[in-house]
Amino acid sequence: MSPSKTINIDFTTFHNIIDGKQRDAKTYTNGVDPTTGEKSWDVPVATEQDLNDAVRSAQKAFESWSQVPVEERKDKLRAFVDLYTEYKEDFTNLLIKESGKPRAFAQREAEGSAAGVIGHHVNLNIPEERYEDDERVAITRYTPLGVVGAICPWNFPITLSIGKMAPALLTGCTIIIKPSPFTPYTALKIAELAQNVFPPGVVQAVGGDDKLGPMMTVHPGISKISFTGSIATGKKVMEACAKTLKRVTLEMGGNDAAIVLPDVDIEKTAPQVAMGAFMNSGQVCVATKRIYVHESIYEPFLQAITKAAGTFKVGLSDDPGVMLGPIQNKMQYERVKGFFTDSKKNGYKFATGKDEVEEMNGGFFVQPTIIDNPPNESRIITEEPFGPIVPLQPWSDEAEVIRRANNTNAGLAASVWGKDVARAEKIAKQLDAGSIFVNSFSKLTPKVFFGGHKESGIGGEWGNLGLLAYCNAQCIHTFK
The missing domain is CATH 3.40.309.10 (Aldehyde Dehydrogenase; Chain A, domain 2)
Structure with a gap:
């Protein structure tokens, strides 16, 4: 028997999640049920103003979230897994609706992503290195980058949304998730559910059309883009991010x-x-x-x-x-x-x-x-x-x-x-x-680093090394 659900979540209505609140829009788009070709539920199309509001909220939240001790951030992530688990059947059914996956494989993704990906990350520690000689002590520490824009694909919408959320939050970053317009539903609900665990602005989600991704990549308030998608689009992401020198992780196609x-x-x-x-x-x-x-x-x-x-x-x-x-x-x-x-x-x-x-x-x-x-x-x-x-x-x-x-x-x-x-x-x-x-x-x-060579990507995520993709290295030299 499944536990009684502690929060009422409607899995048939969808909103952008900005500054801890649900936000609708003047225009809407729809995913399509791939088993029938028929339209699914409405999804609000985020505007430039919506994105600006989300970035401001994420920046404000970063000031305090980045200072929360890492063990407390881990506790919040564990609490999110516990809450998500109450709704794993709902997420399975929603994933089936938006992706058409066989139930056994949808269950594996819906049920395993939070417990597996987050469950692994909360056992990791952010490294610190010490160097000492006769003159100085130098400590290399890793500090969170800031606001992360997560641009996610349609093939594994739950795994890859949570797969970017877990290391971002653990390291002290805040995150704005942009799901694929083909599969917007599960990611928007993940962000909605997260508002019951994390402070406003720590986890947000904005759905939209083809204009939203480019707006995120050039936005000066976003410090990092984590992108999963095609090689052609990834090149455009990297080119746009170069304008503000924001960090990028690109996981792209393979042959x-x-x-x-x-x-x-x-x-x-x-x-x-x-x-x-x-x-x-x-x-x-x-x-x-x-x-x-x-x-x-x-x-x-x-x-x-x-x-x-x-x-x-x-x-x-x-x-x-x-x-x-x-x-x-x-x-x-x-x-x-x-x-x-x-x-x-x-x-x-x-x-x-x-x-x-x-x-x-x-x-x-x-x-x-x-x-x-x-x-x-x-x-x-x-x-x-x-x-x-x-x-x-x-x-x-x-x-x-x-x-x-x-x-x-x-x-x-x-x-x-x-x-x-x-x-x-x-x-x-x-x-x-x-x-x-x-x-x-x-x-x-998620226990092992994942990244591509050649045009399959830049950098990588997961494993111990993957945490550093969400951090800046900072060296503090103390002279004796």
């Missing part, structure tokens, strides 16, 4: 390679590689986007992964046995369809799935699809679909497949699969990506 060695157990490995490619319908920045299989096992592995992909049921969140939901929004749905069109036009072989996307109940559903050995210069190899379509290619020379895996402007994650773990780890160390997984598809954890 993650999986290298399968000849000694793998095919029947055991193929379903795991398939899961890495198709989980969340491929809408994961660290999903496997390219699969390289040694030529000696290429055909049996292709058959095994095709069989595994064929068992992944696509459907509605509460359909029995459903594994994959829809593409979250129509814009991305049309982009994914473009990879089918391009592959069909160029005569590539579809090993599983059909060569075009079939309509399903008006929603944005795509069946998991494998392209058999397209050329290296093909679009499906060189670009990130961010959907459930993935290419498979054979390889023979180890050095050459490493070059192919690294032949991309992205460098977010990768995986290597093989019984000879020493060989797999040797290959892993030669891959130019921020997170490498040996004998597993990408399984991120």
Whole structure:
């Protein structure tokens, strides 16, 4: 039996949260239910004045919040987890509505984000370093940056909102969350719930249209932007932030390679590689986007992964046995369809799935699809679909497949699969990506630093090191 809820929260009405209060607007936008294509609830579009008010409130709150002892800030975060837990079923249902995820995966995100991400962060300590010689004692401490603007994506709206909120608040920053207009609902409710724990201005949220993000990145009162999204948008964020030299953390797209060695157990490995490619319908920045299989096992592995992909049921969140939901929004749905069109036009072989996307109940559903050995210069190899379509290619020379895996402007994650773990780890160390997984598809954890190489990002978050992304280093030299 779930505990009685201590606060009345309406999960069907949505507001911007500014200075501890709910605020509406003159204009509204809507998310869309990706299973039907129908509009969901109204969301107020924040204006420039709304943002200015939120920044002023965050700056004022920062003056006191940054001085609260870190253990007391941790207590507040723990209190938020306790309160959030009372509403985990509501957040699960809301996440299903805005994302279309199968219930089991929505539950994992809704229930695990607060307890897992915040639960880890409250066990961390902000480091302090001491240097001493005959002349001086120098202490390096880390002080909070100030107001953080968190620009969040639509694929994991709860995890990534809380994933930015936890380190920001722990270090003493205040935060303004901007959810994706495609999935605004859960983040706005997280901020609304947070008003019952944190002082006004510490946690705020503003929803809006395409104008809001650019306003945040140039705002002189915001000290840091933490952005998760596409490479193209991330470059614009960095360019805008340079005008005020605000700090940036950019976690952007990937074109993650999986290298399968000849000694793998095919029947055991193929379903795991398939899961890495198709989980969340491929809408994961660290999903496997390219699969390289040694030529000696290429055909049996292709058959095994095709069989595994064929068992992944696509459907509605509460359909029995459903594994994959829809593409979250129509814009991305049309982009994914473009990879089918391009592959069909160029005569590539579809090993599983059909060569075009079939309509399903008006929603944005795509069946998991494998392209058999397209050329290296093909679009499906060189670009990130961010959907459930993935290419498979054979390889023979180890050095050459490493070059192919690294032949991309992205460098977010990768995986290597093989019984000879020493060989797999040797290959892993030669891959130019921020997170490498040996004998597993990408399984991120807030306990470990996460960031990208090359155009996949600047800086990173999570783990002990990730706290420092929300801090300035300050050295105090005391002479003897």
